[in-house]
Amino acid sequence: MGRQRIIIIGATSAIAEHCARVWAQQPSDFVLVGRDHYRLESVAADLRVRSPQSSAQAIVMDFSDPVAIAGLAMQTAVEGHVDIVLIAHGNLPVQADCQQDVTLTRQALEINGLSPVLFAEAFAGQMEKAGSGTLAIIGSVAGDRGRKTNYVYGAAKALIDRYAQGLQHRFAGKRVKIVLIKPGPTATPMTAHLPPRGLASANEVAHRIVEAVAAGQAVVYAPARWWLIMMIIRHLPRVVFNRLNI
Amino acid sequence: MVKVHSWGRLGDFDHQMIPLSDRHLIAAQLRSGVAGLAFGMGRSYGDVCLNPGGVLWKTTALDRFIQFDETSGRLQCEAGLLLRDVQRLIVPRGWMLPVVPGTQLATLGGALANDVHGKNHHVAGSFGDHVIEIVLMRTDGSRSILHPGDARFAATIGGLGLTGVITELTLQLKRINSPWLHVETQPYQNLTTFFDLADAAEAQWEHTVSWIDCVAGNGRGIFMRANHSDAQQAVPKSSRQWRMPFVPPVSLVNAFTLQPFNQLYYQLKKKQATALQYYEDFFHPLDHLLEWNRMYGPRGFFQYQCVLPRAHGREGVQAMLKQISHAGEGSFLAVLKTFGERSSVGMLSFAQPGVTLALDFTNQGEKTHKLFASLDDIVRDARGRLYPAKDARMPRELFEAGYPRLQEFLSHRDPGISSAMSRRLMGS
Numbered sequence: 179m180g181r182q183r184i185i186i187i188g189a190t191s192a193i194a195e196h197c198a199r200v201w202a203q204q205p206s207d208f209v210l211v212g213r214d215h216y217r218l219e220s221v222a223a224d225l226r227v228r229s230p231q232s233s234a235q236a237i238v239m240d241f242s243d244p245v246a247i248a249g250l251a252m253q254t255a256v257e258g259h260v261d262i263v264l265i266a267h268g269n270l271p272v273q274a275d276c277q278q279d280v281t282l283t284r285q286a287l288e289i290n291g292l293s294p295v296l297f298a299e300a301f302a303g304q305m306e307k308a309g310s311g312t313l314a315i316i317g318s319v320a321g322d323r324g325r326k327t328n329y330v331y332g333a334a335k336a337l338i339d340r341y342a343q344g345l346q347h348r349f350a351g352k353r354v355k356i357v358l359i360k361p362g363p364t365a366t367p368m369t370a371h372l373p374p375r376g377l378a379s380a381n382e383v384a385h386r387i388v389e390a391v392a393a394g395q396a397v398v399y400a401p402a403r404w405w406l407i408m409m410i411i412r413h414l415p416r417v418v419f420n421r422l423n424i
Numbered sequence: 425m426v427k428v429h430s431w432g433r434l435g436d437f438d439h440q441m442i443p444l445s446d447r448h449l450i451a452a453q454l455r456s457g458v459a460g461l462a463f464g465m466g467r468s469y470g471d472v473c474l475n476p477g478g479v480l481w482k483t484t485a486l487d488r489f490i491q492f493d494e495t496s497g498r499l500q501c502e503a504g505l506l507l508r509d510v511q512r513l514i515v516p517r518g519w520m521l522p523v524v525p526g527t528q529l530a531t532l533g534g535a536l537a538n539d540v541h542g543k544n545h546h547v548a549g550s551f552g553d554h555v556i557e558i559v560l561m562r563t564d565g566s567r568s569i570l571h572p573g574d575a576r577f578a579a580t581i582g583g584l585g586l587t588g589v590i591t592e593l594t595l596q597l598k599r600i601n602s603p604w605l606h607v608e609t610q611p612y613q614n615l616t617t618f619f620d621l622a623d624a625a626e627a628q629w630e631h632t633v634s635w636i637d638c639v640a641g642n643g644r645g646i647f648m649r650a651n652h653s654d655a656q657q658a659v660p661k662s663s664r665q666w667r668m669p670f671v672p673p674v675s676l677v678n679a680f681t682l683q684p685f686n687q688l689y690y691q692l693k694k695k696q697a698t699a700l701q702y703y704e705d706f707f708h709p710l711d712h713l714l715e716w717n718r719m720y721g722p723r724g725f726f727q728y729q730c731v732l733p734r735a736h737g738r739e740g741v742q743a744m745l746k747q748i749s750h751a752g753e754g755s756f757l758a759v760l761k762t763f764g765e766r767s768s769v770g771m772l773s774f775a776q777p778g779v780t781l782a783l784d785f786t787n788q789g790e791k792t793h794k795l796f797a798s799l800d801d802i803v804r805d806a807r808g809r810l811y812p813a814k815d816a817r818m819p820r821e822l823f824e825a826g827y828p829r830l831q832e833f834l835s836h837r838d839p840g841i842s843s844a845m846s847r848r849l850m851g852s
Contacts, residue, residue, distance in 0.1 A: 192485065216448040220488050228513060229491035367485055370443040
């Protein structure tokens with residue numbers, strides 16, 4: 179495989195950063211998009227040391243501005259063929275806080291649901307024009323069934339789920355691949371307050387994402403065991419589910 | 425609150441875990457108001473990395489390279505990077521970490537804060553000897569850049585994490601021609617022969633170490649010496665890693681297994697041999713068995729590591745082996761090594777000229793502590809000292825006697841940082 183051009187939205191998130199490290203094992207050209215200049219620059223510098231033959235360009239932008247998002251997709255397409263787009267940004271809101279303050283609820287829905295969808299739509303359009311490319315979006319197992327402990331986050335991720343399904347339908351049989359990744363709880367700064375047992379490592383999740391992207395798989399749970407766990411949780415009858423404290 | 429134990433698994437303690445992942449935000453994160461402590465991989469054995477009831481600033485997500493000059497071998501990076509990940513990046517480019525401890529699953533910050541040593545101490549000194557620059561964040565929000573020669577630099581090297589949080593460091597790496605080492609093993613029958621072998625090897629061999637049979641009581645063992653080779657062989661397929669899958673109900677290191685294991689190990693290795701070994705296999709054989717610390721059962725284990733000046737080295741080690749064998753305790757992998765004639769940079773650095781002995785002991789409560797007290801007497805009489813990175817129990821007076829620069833060190837402490845060890849040995 180030749181040199182790949184990879185665009186990562188939310189490149190400072192732990193999972194995205196680890197994906198970049200795996201991709202950088204082959205010389206690649208990265209466009210790293212984030213909200214914080216310093217963090218983005220430190221990720222870019224790290225990639226340059228790990229892979230001196232790779233290039234890493236950092237772009238800081240507003241993740242809620244549809245005009246900027248469309249502009250980014252257009253600009254990167256003009257600059258050259260895009261092989262992979264990974265949309266990885268998000269944050270884990272505290273459910274109780276969202277219940278207290280609907281401003282936080284709105285922010286959580288925007289950053290975890292609306293914003294990734296806008297990016298995906300903009301890049302999907304460019305890939306359609308180019309005729310190929312792989313668009314990977316990070317959803318979550320939390321989007322598979324609403325739970326009292328994090329349904330605001332879950333609802334945003336469920337939006338991504340249904341949206342990716344639609345994109346997959348749209349591109350069925352085409353050379354544009356849409357990959358939906360659903361990580362289980364992963365050991366990242368976002369989950370530091372949780373007990374470490376049972377958390378997958380960001381590195382492990384990243385390897386699975388990179389494999390899935392290479393294969394153009396439609397839906398991937400990471401680690402794989404979450405497929406089974408969520409299948410059971412999705413199918414639990416409501417009377418049983420509502421008794422669970424999860 | 426999250427339960428955390430150190431490598432010795434002597435207990436699980438509640439900590440508030442705060443991850444550091446963005447070095448530009450750390451100043452704000454350290455001002456939490458509660459005394460905290462930097463925590464990397466938790467590979468130190470005792471309580472130096474614990475702060476029960478308090479905050480741990482987890483550093484493993486501070487794992488970015490910043491700059492690497494492949495011509496000069498200067499590497500600047502964040503302090504949470506694992507030694508393993510640094511090695512895997514630099515070794516293919518003809519460089520190597522100049523000093524590595526027995527595990528490479530430790531962070532650079534941890535290696536620096538404990539000023540670890542390796543098998544090449546007589547040539548290269550300890551880890552701190554190769555540090556060119558440290559970025560230290562203090563809990564008052566200040567950020568300082570330290571260099572060799574600064575008092576705070578000397579306090580931070582081997583400073584047990586108590587002078588601030590090490591967020592970045594710059595190292596001078598060592599040039600290598602090959603990742604392979606030429607290794608020779610040689611059995612010895614007693615301590616006199618060990619010292620002869622060690623002294624003779626120091627001039628010509630970069631790495632020396634020995635396994636000593638702690639059950640036989642006569643001081644027999646296997647001496648290993650190695651040099652970097654020029655061999656251009658293919659990198660071996662990464663050998664299989666095993667994981668100790670659970671904590672057995674009793675320690676697997678016990679009266680029934682100690683004697684046969686030590687006997688078997690000696691018999692297997694006693695043939696004089698030379699071999700070419702890949703650096704990971706030579707430096708870090710135990711990393712192939714993940715979570716081997718579970719082997720010691722639910723009560724965990726202690727490691728006892730001391731250094732004795734050479735004047736009392738042979739008698740001291742002999743006396744300690746006698747006590748250990750008499751007590752019927754000991755470990756599979758006891759290590760005996762001579763340190764070179766060089767002093768360490770750090771005010772609390774462990775390595776000093778002499779001979780160091782390290783052994784693991786299953787925690788058997790009172791019985792084990794009694795044995796330690798008798799070993800302490802030997803260390804005290806020999807004017808030696810114990811290694812804080814391994815320690816969970818040394819008496820405060822032994823620490824004070826072993827580390828004459830302690831008073832000087834205390835003035836460099838960050839008042840917002842505290843550990844179980846600092847409270848035990850320094851009073852706060």
